[in-house]
Amino acid sequence: MRIAVIDESASRAMVIREGLAQLDGIEIFLLSDRAGLLAQLAEIAPDVVLIDLGNPSRDVLEEYFAVTRALSRPIAMFVSQSDEESIGASIDAGVSVYVVDGLAASRIRPVLDLAVRRFNAFARLQSDLDEAKSKLAERDTIDKAKRILMQSRKLTEPEAYGELRRKAMQASRRIADIAEALVTAHELMEGD
Amino acid sequence: MTERLVIGFLPLVDACLPILAQEHGFAAEEGLELDFLRDVSWATVLDRLLYGHSDAAHLLAPLAIATTLGRGRPPQPLVAPFVLGLNGNAITFSPELADAVGAPREKLGDAKSIGSALAVEAKRRASAGRKLRFGVVHRYSSHNYMLRYWLAACGITPDDDVEIATVAPPFVADALESSEIDGTCVGEPWSSVAVERGVGRIVLTTAQIWRRGVEKVLAMREDRLEKRRHAVEALIRAMRKAGAHFVDPANWEKNAAILAGPRYLDASAELILRAISDRLVLVRGAPPIHYPDFMFQHREAANFPWVSQAEWLYTQMVRWDRMHFDAHDARKAGGVFRPDVYRSALTDTDDVLPGASSKVEGSLTGKTAVSSQQGTMVLEENRFFDGRTFDPDNLPGYLAGLTR
Numbered sequence: 001m002r003i004a005v006i007d008e009s010a011s012r013a014m015v016i017r018e019g020l021a022q023l024d025g026i027e028i029f030l031l032s033d034r035a036g037l038l039a040q041l042a043e044i045a046p047d048v049v050l051i052d053l054g055n056p057s058r059d060v061l062e063e064y065f066a067v068t069r070a071l072s073r074p075i076a077m078f079v080s081q082s083d084e085e086s087i088g089a090s091i092d093a094g095v096s097v098y099v100v101d102g103l104a105a106s107r108i109r110p111v112l113d114l115a116v117r118r119f120n121a122f123a124r125l126q127s128d129l130d131e132a133k134s135k136l137a138e139r140d141t142i143d144k145a146k147r148i149l150m151q152s153r154k155l156t157e158p159e160a161y162g163e164l165r166r167k168a169m170q171a172s173r174r175i176a177d178i179a180e181a182l183v184t185a186h187e188l189m190e191g192d
Numbered sequence: 193m194t195e196r197l198v199i200g201f202l203p204l205v206d207a208c209l210p211i212l213a214q215e216h217g218f219a220a221e222e223g224l225e226l227d228f229l230r231d232v233s234w235a236t237v238l239d240r241l242l243y244g245h246s247d248a249a250h251l252l253a254p255l256a257i258a259t260t261l262g263r264g265r266p267p268q269p270l271v272a273p274f275v276l277g278l279n280g281n282a283i284t285f286s287p288e289l290a291d292a293v294g295a296p297r298e299k300l301g302d303a304k305s306i307g308s309a310l311a312v313e314a315k316r317r318a319s320a321g322r323k324l325r326f327g328v329v330h331r332y333s334s335h336n337y338m339l340r341y342w343l344a345a346c347g348i349t350p351d352d353d354v355e356i357a358t359v360a361p362p363f364v365a366d367a368l369e370s371s372e373i374d375g376t377c378v379g380e381p382w383s384s385v386a387v388e389r390g391v392g393r394i395v396l397t398t399a400q401i402w403r404r405g406v407e408k409v410l411a412m413r414e415d416r417l418e419k420r421r422h423a424v425e426a427l428i429r430a431m432r433k434a435g436a437h438f439v440d441p442a443n444w445e446k447n448a449a450i451l452a453g454p455r456y457l458d459a460s461a462e463l464i465l466r467a468i469s470d471r472l473v474l475v476r477g478a479p480p481i482h483y484p485d486f487m488f489q490h491r492e493a494a495n496f497p498w499v500s501q502a503e504w505l506y507t508q509m510v511r512w513d514r515m516h517f518d519a520h521d522a523r524k525a526g527g528v529f530r531p532d533v534y535r536s537a538l539t540d541t542d543d544v545l546p547g548a549s550s551k552v553e554g555s556l557t558g559k560t561a562v563s564s565q566q567g568t569m570v571l572e573e574n575r576f577f578d579g580r581t582f583d584p585d586n587l588p589g590y591l592a593g594l595t596r
Contacts, residue, residue, distance in 0.1 A: 034363075053240075056360045058233035063331050063358035066264055091243040096235070 001103075003111065004046035006031045008055060012122045016050065019118035023110060038064050048108065049098040050115050053091065065098060086112050093119035138176040145179035148186050193223070195423040200229045200237045200249035203457040204361065205380045205467045206277045206408050207250040208447070209489065213427070213434040215450050221433075222426035228455065233360065234330050241413065242268055247420060248427070250276060251411035254332040254505045257525045263332070263513065271417050272409035272502075273533035274428050275495045279399040280407055280467060280487035281335055282383035283342075285375040286368050289313070289324070290393040297475045300483060301395045303577040307346025314353045327359030327373040334407050335377040337508040338398045344595050345578040350512070368392045379407075380467035380487075381459050387476055388463065394474045397486050402554065404488065404574040406501040409529075417533065425537035428495075432543055435490035444469050492571050493544050497529035500550040500584040507582075507591050514596065517588050526550075526584075535565065544569055553582040 003026060007013040013030045020028055029044050031037060034057055041049070041064070051058060083105060090097055093116040099108055142164065149160035164182075168175045201207040213219045214226040229246050231237045234255060241249045242259075256270045285295065293309035295301045310324075317324050328336040340350045350356055359367050359376065365386040367373045376383070377398065386392030398405055410431070417424055437443050445461075448468055452461035466472055467487055471480040488494050506525035510517050531549040538545055544567030551562075554576040562569045576582075582590055 053236045054232060056232040056362060058235035059330050059360055060358045062235050062264065066331060088243050091239050091245070096239060 001025060001048065001107065001111070002027045002029065002044060002046045003048045003050065004029045004031055004041060004044050006037065006049065006051040006055060006057065006061070008032055008034070009052070012052070012119075015122045015125075016115060016118045019114050019121075020111065023114065026111075037061070047100045047103055048111055051096055051098075052119075053094045053096055058096065061098075083109075086116075089116050090119075094123065095119045138179075141183055142176060142179040145182040148182060194220075194225050195223060195420075195426070196225045196227065197247045197420070197423055197427060198227045198229055198245070200231060200240050200246035200251075202232070202234065202237060202250060202361070203230060203459065204250075204382075204408075205451065205457070205464055206280050206487065206489075207456070208438055208451055208468075209276055209431040209434045209495075210250070210410070210427070211451060211456055212438055212447060213430040216434060216437055218430040218433040218437075219427070222430045224423060224426050224430060226427075230456070232362070234333075241270075241411065244416075247416055248410050248412040248424070250408055252330055252333045253406050253409045253502070254334060254337060254509060255330060256409055256411040257502060257505055257528050258332040258509065260524060260528050261509075261521055263509070269414040270411050270528060271414050271530050271533075272411050272497055272528055273417065273424060273530040273537075274410040274431060275406060275497050275501070275529075276408040276410055276431075276489070278407055278488040278494055279397065279402075279405050279485070281338070281377055281379050281398040282394045282472065282486075283339065283375065283377050283396040283398070284364075284368070284383040284386055284392040284394050286371070286373075286391065287393055289374045290395055293395070295393060295395040297393070297478065299481055300397060300400065300472075300474065303342060303396055303400045304346070306395055307342060307348075310343075311347045311353075314348050318353055324354045324374045325372070326354060326356045327364055327367055327376040327378070328356055329361055329378055330358060332509070334398070334405060334505070335379070337505065337512070338401050338405060339377040340512055341508065342396075342401045342577070345580075349595070365389050365391055381457070381463040384463040384466055384473065385459075387473055390476045394472055397472075397483060399483070399486055399488070401577050402575075403485075404492075404494075404553075406498075406505065409497065417530075421533075424533065428534060428537035429541065432490075432495065432538065432541075435495065438468070439490045441469070493546055493569065496534055496546055497531050498549065498551055498553075499526045499529050499531065500553050500582065502526050502529040503550075503584045503587060504553055504582050507587055507594075510591060511594055511596055517591055522587055539566070543567065550584050552584070555581045 005013050005016050010032045013032060017028045017030060020026055031040055037057055090112055095115055097112055146157055146160040149155050149163055164175050164178050168178045199210045210226060219226050237249050240246045256272050259268055260270050292313050293306050295306055314324050343350050361378050361382045364376050364378050364382045368386050369391040383394050438447055448461045448465035451457050451464050452459055470484055470486040471482050473480045503526045506522055535545055545565040546569050547563030547565050556571055556574040558573055560571050562571055
């Protein structure tokens, strides 16, 4: 079975490929470029096409499928209504699936399930990364706030941290929020 | 208690009414909180609507009908209780093609004379081995149907004499620049973007092809409408108020700035203002020209979903998808537009409601008073450029008179 994965995010496409590679008898083609997309697809003649929902080429792709309905191996949208639930899961995960007409549902199902798991895994990775980034930014802010306290009130670093922590507990807020407020106030006072 | 609705949309100027309903507090006045889901393809807007990510969506009217009829995928009934606007699209040619057909630079062209010059150029290009190519935003779009209607009425056979392909709106200017297409029919601000880059010239507007042509609708799943009927009627009232605000010249700049914001169109406020104010720059660097009712979002109960509009779209679907006319499908297509919901939402308000739910399209040559359920209804000129009229009581007869 030939599977084309269309995704402008090359890293996500890699994650999907790695997941699908677990299946037997599968050939995977990654397409990340918008230019020449249809010509490449025509050459690959895939049985299954996976494309992310955020891809601006989706309407062009569906138009192509509609036109190729006249060809010998027409591609349809993956729409057997008995599989509503798994289509719903794929849309929730952010991927849309098209399959060649007549491909048995039993062969599509494992591909779809894996794709959905991989998309979800990628989304989790992304959100972990975002979280890590924002943690890093928070630590920066706390460091800045400590330096402000150390300079203006002649405190040691542990004392400055203790002050932030005490204020946060009093106000039932996070230390990062208190630090942020302090840094903003300081910038205003300094006319930064 | 506040009810929440999630609205899907594509970043185009005619997504304005729900956005402004939220931003100016008209939704809140009706007890609504609107959230927006922006996408970059109609396929995804539709998927999110069908699988429940959104409650309602800014959608191409023909796509709502095609989805209901099961064109390209199994049928899923959609309904449209509100038309988001009429027209608002431009036909834009590459500078070379605009010159070749003698399009004037200081005003919009004449649909008939540009069309006959284009017929000559199309034949010349086809015999030279490279047919003219036009980009439209979607197979099931009014852009596609308006363009084809115009071409066919000018003696050009779409698919034979010229090619028509789908190009996503944000890539239209690129496609003109790289000569992938020679012309396009697209919503704003994308023609203006092409003009600003010097890769396109606006030669016509769709309002010159059909003076009051139906454009996007607010679409939803039929079962979702039943479940959220109360909220949907509140949304209709809020969008009518947003429409009155939108067409008031005093608010143009403010509204252009809101729509240009990063959550909505994320585009140039200056270009958006051109569409909102019906003042288009046709050629880069030229002063804007004023073409009244380029966009038409409010007057004459513009948002009323006339069943005859849906039926006209169905005839064009039959025409260009090479289907046979089917009376059952025609009824289903007409049933996508839901004037009953629109009426129910606005009964006993100050707003105007027409007396009928269907009308002969393209027959009005001047201001005409028509029957109304409440308020005074005066409709203005509403012609097709070729003078043909559409009688919803005789769809097969109308189709028989059209070339394919």
